[in-house]
Amino acid sequence: MSDAHDAGFQVTGTVRPGGRTSRTREAVHHAVRELMAMHNGEPPEIPEVAARSGINAATIYRRWRTRDALVLDVAVADVNAASPVPATGDLRTDLLAYTRRLVETFARPGGLGFVNALTTASRDARIGTDRVRELVQPRLDRFQEMLDASGTTELSPLDLVLLILGPAHLGATLGLIEPDHDVAARLVDSVLDVAAGRRLRAAGGG
Amino acid sequence: MSDAHDAGFQVTGTVRPGGRTSRTREAVHHAVRELMAMHNGEPPEIPEVAARSGINAATIYRRWRTRDALVLDVAVADVNAASPVPATGDLRTDLLAYTRRLVETFARPGGLGFVNALTTASRDARIGTDRVRELVQPRLDRFQEMLDASGTTELSPLDLVLLILGPAHLGATLGLIEPDHDVAARLVDSVLDVAAGRRLRAAGGG
DNA sequence: ATCTTAACGCAACCCTATTTGCATGAGCGC
DNA sequence: GCGCTCATGCAAATAGGGTTGCGTTAAGAT
Structure with a gap:
């Protein structure tokens, strides 16, 4: 009852940010961008993102919780990178x-x-x-x-x-x-x- | 393959517009307005609308097909009434x-x-x-x-x-x-x- | 009043997103 | 290099939205 989920979404600033974790993040973000571009900006469904990114859906659910939070995370990353x-x-x-x-x-x-x-x-x-x-x-x-x-x-x-x-x-x-x-x-x-x-x-x- | 669904959404202009049909429509619209007001404008889910309006979910699905189409129908009705x-x-x-x-x-x-x-x-x-x-x-x-x-x-x-x-x-x-x-x-x-x-x-x- | 049939309610059914427990792999501190 | 965990994969289980067939109700026309 007191794990990270209650406080919101971790998404970033995890305890172990480098290596595989980072690669997973990039793969998922990349898939989200592609899927949104081809679906006219519609937020993609998690299983879709999982299939395209090669990252297991359970992993995505655990890190981002919801579609909206995932898409917003990508948006923040993009804008900050510009x-x-x-x-x-x-x-x-x-x-x-x-x-x-x-x-x-x-x-x-x-x-x-x-x-x-x-x-x-x-x-x-x-x-x-x-x-x-x-x-x-x-x-x-x-x-x-x-x-x-x-x-x-x-x-x-x-x-x-x-x-x-x-x-x-x-x-x-x-x-x-x-x-x-x-x-x-x-x-x-x-x-x-x-x-x-x-x-x-x-x-x-x- | 040639029923009304293919052509889009009937929603109005049905063959039998009065009486019960009209009451159903009003009940559903009313529930949608209430639910949206209490959910901060979030489109309500059909089962929710069904429960609150007293109209069976299957009926709502048959007449409006999707959440978005239902909400848009209410919006059009409201704006036209203003x-x-x-x-x-x-x-x-x-x-x-x-x-x-x-x-x-x-x-x-x-x-x-x-x-x-x-x-x-x-x-x-x-x-x-x-x-x-x-x-x-x-x-x-x-x-x-x-x-x-x-x-x-x-x-x-x-x-x-x-x-x-x-x-x-x-x-x-x-x-x-x-x-x-x-x-x-x-x-x-x-x-x-x-x-x-x-x-x-x-x-x-x- | 009667008839036709659109609209509806009910309930079983399907589909797929989401959750969860467990085993495995890999950062990162030592 | 070793070990401690966090992060991930896998698969079974769950949940709830959406669909469909069928019997019932009630507009609207005659």
């Missing part, structure tokens, strides 16, 4: 680089799957809000750096998350985005319009 | 009324569940893009009316969907929205800033 876009000091340039990559990621087969895993996890108390924050917070920090570098005070990192990730996510999810139209630029310009509007309002009065 | 906000001619007023209701809906227990059902359905080819469009298109039309009434040409209905529904959805999903802060007003003002920005840009020089 190199951040640099903050040049020009907000439009920075946001554009970021947004383009985001849109491209969403458009990739199964690219939405990991965001969906995140949203699913955020409404599941068992997986934990902290694991969600683990993904969101670095994004907020990254945006703050961009804002600082360009000296923008009219926008908060939260604004950027909502106004860029929000539309990009919904548009990709519902298939509302035409590939020929440069959505990234349009989104970034919208955000800059918002900043300009607030700047004017602050200067005008109020 | 009275639309009137278009007064003042874009800010109209958008504000719409957005406030939206944010409030999302904040309600399980309020996100139906949007999630929609997004889930949109990536599931079996449920059908037409049923998704059945929900999205009236929203687009509604926005178009608001734009027409106010004479706004800088924004498209799609812009409004992306810039209002997108941030509202993501913010609610990830729990990024503080209740005391008037998110609806902030979102609407952002959209108006975008419109103003485009207006200026068009006037200044293509």
Whole structure:
């Protein structure tokens, strides 16, 4: 009754992280990525992952417990592995680089799957809000750096998350985005319009 | 091989729509709403719905086939039952009324569940893009009316969907929205800033 | 009122995800 | 290299979602 399972999911930081354990982890992660890419972002079932990775299903169940936790683990690993876009000091340039990559990621087969895993996890108390924050917070920090570098005070990192990730996510999810139209630029310009509007309002009065 | 199941989901428009059939439908819908509200928007399992509604599980499976299709059916029914906000001619007023209701809906227990059902359905080819469009298109039309009434040409209905529904959805999903802060007003003002920005840009020089 | 048959309830059945006990293999500290 | 465990594989057992055949109930038409 007091084993690791009660405290949540170990997933990482195990007592014996190297060698075989590490290889198992990579094999499973790899299979998850492939399966999600070919199933349109749908979280794969554990037996499927087991078959493709060559890792016994019982092992996967013991280490990750549930599908959602497994997918989220892969998502966290991927995002943490991605190199951040640099903050040049020009907000439009920075946001554009970021947004383009985001849109491209969403458009990739199964690219939405990991965001969906995140949203699913955020409404599941068992997986934990902290694991969600683990993904969101670095994004907020990254945006703050961009804002600082360009000296923008009219926008908060939260604004950027909502106004860029929000539309990009919904548009990709519902298939509302035409590939020929440069959505990234349009989104970034919208955000800059918002900043300009607030700047004017602050200067005008109020 | 040629029964109704192959063509998709009947769900409505059955040969015998009244009386018992209608009561069954209402009982099941009611149970789904309650269960989603108490499970934080998680789609309930069919046996659960059966137990709570008093309708036999086999009946539910026969009429709706899958969890996702059932939840989506409830979502469509709810949205269609909601009275639309009137278009007064003042874009800010109209958008504000719409957005406030939206944010409030999302904040309600399980309020996100139906949007999630929609997004889930949109990536599931079996449920059908037409049923998704059945929900999205009236929203687009509604926005178009608001734009027409106010004479706004800088924004498209799609812009409004992306810039209002997108941030509202993501913010609610990830729990990024503080209740005391008037998110609806902030979102609407952002959209108006975008419109103003485009207006200026068009006037200044293509 | 009667008839036809769609819609339903019931219960047995199937399928597959998930769990669990036990034996084996392999990190990692010594 | 040796030994202590953790991590894994294997296979049997479990559980619960989903299906199906059949008898019953009750719309809706005449």
